[in-house]
Amino acid sequence: MQLDFWQLSRDPVERVVALIAARTRQAGERLLVIDSDAERRAGLGRAMWEGDPQAFLANGEASAPHAARQPILLSADCAAANDARYCVIADGDWRAEAEGFARVFLLFGEAGIQAARATWRQFDGRDDVTRSYYAQENGKWAKKA
Numbered sequence: 001m002q003l004d005f006w007q008l009s010r011d012p013v014e015r016v017v018a019l020i021a022a023r024t025r026q027a028g029e030r031l032l033v034i035d036s037d038a039e040r041r042a043g044l045g046r047a048m049w050e051g052d053p054q055a056f057l058a059n060g061e062a063s064a065p066h067a068a069r070q071p072i073l074l075s076a077d078c079a080a081a082n083d084a085r086y087c088v089i090a091d092g093d094w095r096a097e098a099e100g101f102a103r104v105f106l107l108f109g110e111a112g113i114q115a116a117r118a119t120w121r122q123f124d125g126r127d128d129v130t131r132s133y134y135a136q137e138n139g140k141w142a143k144k145a
Contacts (some may be wrong), residue, residue, distance in 0.1 A: 002103040003063040003123060005083050007135045013040075014047035015023055019089055021048055022055040023072060030084040031072045032101070033059075035091040041074045044090060048072060081104050 008016060017033055024031045024134045035041045041061070048057035050128035060067060073082040078097035080087070085102040089095065092115065108116045112136035133145040 001099060001101065003129055003131045004103070004105045005120060005131065005133045006105055006107045006141070007116070008107055008109045008114070008133070010136045010139065010141055013090055013109075014044055016107060017044050017088055018048050018051045018057060020088055021057045021059070022052065024086050025055070025057065025071060027105075029086045030070075030082050032080040032082065032084040032087045033072060033074045033079055034076070034087065034089050034095065034098075035074070036076050036093065037091060038076070040091070041045075042077070053102050053117070092116065094122075114127070 006016060021031055033044055035044065045059050048059050051057060057072055058070065059072035059074060060070040062073050062077065062081055067073055067081040070082050073080065073084060078087070078095045087098055088102040088105045088107065089098060089109050092106065092112040094106060094115070097102045106116060106119065120131060123131055132143055135142050135144050
């Protein structure tokens with residue numbers, strides 16, 4: 001599993017999720033976006049629908065009809081009805097079930113730094129997990145570790 005830690009500072013979570021979603025779709029992959037807050041999930045979905053028209057980030061809720069056909073699925077749970085191999089944990093709360101994905105993006109802000117560090121340490125010494133840490137630097141995302 002590739003586990004990427006993205007520390008949010010300048011850009012809102014909606015913009016970062018849309019960026020990751022666009023790159024995921026360019027790679028030909030499906031995506032599961034997890035957030036426990038239904039209102040925030042709705043905002044994430046709107047941001048992807050209303051964002052860059054060139055990207056066309058079609059998405060839908062896991063509880064809606066035809067969830068399995070969605071290239072980007074939004075859910076409170078870590079279950080990919082759309083068979084996604086990539087997962088964004090937008091609310092910053094690590095879920096053990098995320099280990100079943102090929103690639104996981106854990107997004108967190110200032111308030112989530114300690115929890116993200118604990119999650120990072122949880123994977124110390126694991127040969128089956130490759131970790132990376134990204135932060136914004138001069139308006140761009142930079143790999144820090």
